[in-house]
Amino acid sequence: MKGLLFSNSHEWVKIDHDIATVGISDYAQSQLGDVVFIELPQEGSSFDKNSQFATIESTKTASEVYMPLSGEVIKVNSELTNNPQWINNDPYDKGWIVKLKIKNISETESLMKDDAYKDFVEKEAH
Amino acid sequence: MITMELKKTPFYQKHLEHKAKIVDYAGYALALEYKSILGEAKAARNTCGLFDASHMGQLVISGNKSFDFIQQAVTNDISQLVPGQMQYNLFLNDKAKVLDDCMVYCRKDDFFCVVNAANKEKVYNWLKQKKISGVDIRDESDGTALLSLQGPVSSFLIDDVVERKVSDLKYLSFEEFSFSGHKIVISRSGYTGEDGFEIYLPWAKALIFWDKILEAGRDRGLTLCGLGARDILRIEAGYPLYGHELSEDIDPYTAGLGWAVKLNKEFNGKKELSGLKEKASLQKRIGFVLKERGLPRQGYGVFFNGSCIGRVSSGIFSPNLEQFIGMAFVDRNILGSAKDIQIGIRDKLYKAEVVRFPFIQPRVKPSK
Structure with a gap:
């Protein structure tokens, strides 16, 4: 997934100027199993990096989703409410969760690029 | 990681070959899911699903007093059975709470009891302790x-795999069939509410049977199903599961299983149970459907008019109903005949409606 950044709690971020799109990685969705529900945050709410902003319910478990960057939620993917399976089927495109107005771009420095994230996942899986 | 101590069924390697997610279930390494829990649960209603249930405990009670012994041990009336028939039953402890539920198979010379894996040792020891002369108890699990x-x-x-047709087999009946030179037992039964079969095989023939069934099912939608799908299907059918709707804190009436208790015969726990029926236990098991999206899980509170009146015992997203459904124990008197309840999920209350069991009507073949 070229061009994406990843957190060690398996969220991905796509940066476009001061806007970040956030979702969960393909590895994360494969660990969750079938997603059946997502509790989304309110548009306009602000979150600090690493704070919980959504909950994903899968057939197996309820998982918290954490902010990879601090900022204000300017848009939520409300279509996920009726199509939670998009998180499984298309985690990097239709399965995006929120768009964020980035508060502090320097926070991206602690995120992993795709190669580093691939290694990270391989280590975690073993 | 799965530790080495977990017991493996004969199909363990097959589960790995089919990329199952393996979990520890009652000390057994079993498949939770293969590809998708929801897809598996749909396949079992639309075409067919194959489940490895080899973890279930199998106890054989034989001897010339075996009928009297079992009849005293279980709540249902096994005098209704002729050889070749099976019946749902409960074992109660001395406080009339549920030790386990089981299927009793009435054979020509003995009784075959299928019990929950997690309760097998407990039930085996309990039966041993109650044993009378003229009875022998064997664990054949x-x-x-x-x-x-x-x-x-x-x-x-099944017709493709065994030597004669199973079409005549009635619901909750079983027969011996010939397979690859061995006798196997097939019952028309299951834990899904669908027409289905449970097949008891000697370990030596287990893998050959697995391969043959997969071959027979290749172009007919046969889907391997794990424990996740099994749980969804039994909830949709309204069936209780030990550890959720049954335990040594729950009596049969509270669990809604009064139909499996026959007071016209003697059985262990009957004295303690009598009176309960008339008084009606304080709690009852209900089914509910969420009116908004949210996943009810075991332990979540059930609310009515602002106060907590009970707890969720099981909850799922039902892929066959496309609704969030669950079971709960609630205060019978407070709820009355009201239908509108709420389920507390994390810090919010979600609207739900009390419904009658089952969520999905059974499609089993008639038994008589």
Whole structure:
């Protein structure tokens, strides 16, 4: 997934100027199993990096989703409410969760690029 | 990681080959899911699903007093059975709470009891302790593999594999069939509410049977199903599961299983149970459907008019109803005949409606 950044709690971020799109990685969705529900945050709410902003319910478990960057939620993917399976089927495109107005771009420095994230996942899986 | 101590069924390697997610279930390494829990649960209603249930405990009670002994041990009336028939039963402890639920198979010379894996040791020891002379109790769990084939297409697959048709087999009946030179037992039964079969095999023949069934099902929608799908299907059918709707804190009436208790006979726990029926236990098991999206899980509170009146015992997203459904124990008197309740999920209350069991009407073949 070229061009994406990843957190060690398996969220991905796509940066476009001061806007970040956030979702969960393909590895994360494969660990969750079938997603059946997502509790989304309110548009306009602000979150600090690493704070919980959504909950994903899968057939197996309820998982918290954490902010990879601090900022204000300017848009939520409300279509996920009726199509939670998009998180499984298309985690990097239709399965995006929120768009964020980035508060502090320097926070991206602690995120992993795709190669580093691939290694990270391989280590975690073993 | 799975530790080495977990017991493996004869199908363990097959589960790995099919990329199952393996979990520890009652000390057994079993498949939670293969590809998708929801897809598996749909397949079992639309075509057919194959489940490895070899972890279930199998106890054989034999001897000239075996009828009297079992009849005293269980709540249902096994005098209704002729050889070749089976019946749902409960074992109660001395406080009339549920030790385990089980299926009793009435054979020509003995009784075959299928119990929950997690309760097998407990039930075996309890039976041993109650044993009377003229009764012998054997644990045959380790030599016996159990596959469950469930769904509308199941009978066609079985017909392809065994030497004669299973179409005449009635619901909750069983017979011996010949397979690859061995006798195997097939019952028309299951834990899904669909037409289906449970197949008891000696370990030596288990893998050959697995391969043959998969071959027979290749172009007919046969889907391997794990424990996740099994849980969804039993909840949709309204069936209780030990550890959720049954335990040593729950009596049969609270669990809604009064139909499996026959007061016209003697059984262990009857004295303690009598009176309960008339008084009606304080709690009852209900089914509910969420009116908004949210997943009810075991332990979540059930609310009515602002106060907590009970707890969720099981909850799922039902892929066959496309609704969030669950079971709960609630205060019978406070709820009355009201239908509108709420489920507390994390810090919010979600609207739900009390519904009658089952969520999905059974499609089993008539038994008589």
